[in-house]
Amino acid sequence: KAGVTQTPRYLIKTRGQQVTLSCSPISGHRSVSWYQQTPGQGLQFLFEYFSETQRNKGNFPGRFSGRQFSNSRSEMNVSTLELGDSALYLCASSPANYGYTFGSGTRLTVV
Amino acid sequence: GESVGLHLPTLSVQEGDNSIINCAYSNSASDYFIWYKQESGKGPQFIIDIRSNMDKRQGQRVTVLLNKTVKHLSLQIAATQPGDSAVYFCAENKGSGTYKYIFGTGTRLKVLA
DSSP states (O other), X not given: OOOOEEEOSEEEEOTTOOEEEEEEOOTTOOEEEEEEEETTTEEEEEEEEEXXXXXXXXXXXXXXXXXXXXXXXXXXXXXXXXXXXXXXXXXXXXXXXXXXXXXXXXXXXXX | OOOSOTTOOEEEEETTSOEEEEEEOSOTTOOEEEEEXXXXXXXXXXXXXXXXXXXXXXXXXXXXXEETTTTEEEEEESSOOGGGOEEEEEEEEOSTTOOOEEEOOOEEEEEEO
């Protein structure tokens, strides 16, 4: 079966712009989580959604937001981009809250 | 692809030897743990998991040991192969209902031919 699909794979944005990243979970998976990965901070939890509801949120500023649609697909948005937002953004899906499967990520570069 | 972490602890192991990767977790309330493997340019890949009511779990060539007393996890890889070269992360789930995982900083495993 198809894995977790993230689009786009690579993105270059300018400071101050906003960006939307997309994640299609594995079919049947209702939980979608987002993580930011940087060399300095490692994998940091952003938020988790289940059945269109955000159940938990990490310690990121309000510029980072997300949502989940009725088909479990999810998007995350980052507004007013800063250089420090350059990272690999990973989406993971699970049937519930265990055994998450990750996508290959979207590499965002802010210039 | 770009390296996952520039200053990760590195474990170098001869091909065919066993590897042991260690991880200290932070919260005694954590009840579920996962080991992930991440190759360059890819997302983390699930290897094996363990719940806090277990001390040991075995998979194919991998074993995870959990010591709740000292809050320590280890991943043992038997007969390490070149394809095992990657960064390995442990992740803890801080109790039911929190819906988020805390990842360790990772260990880079290098398999020497």
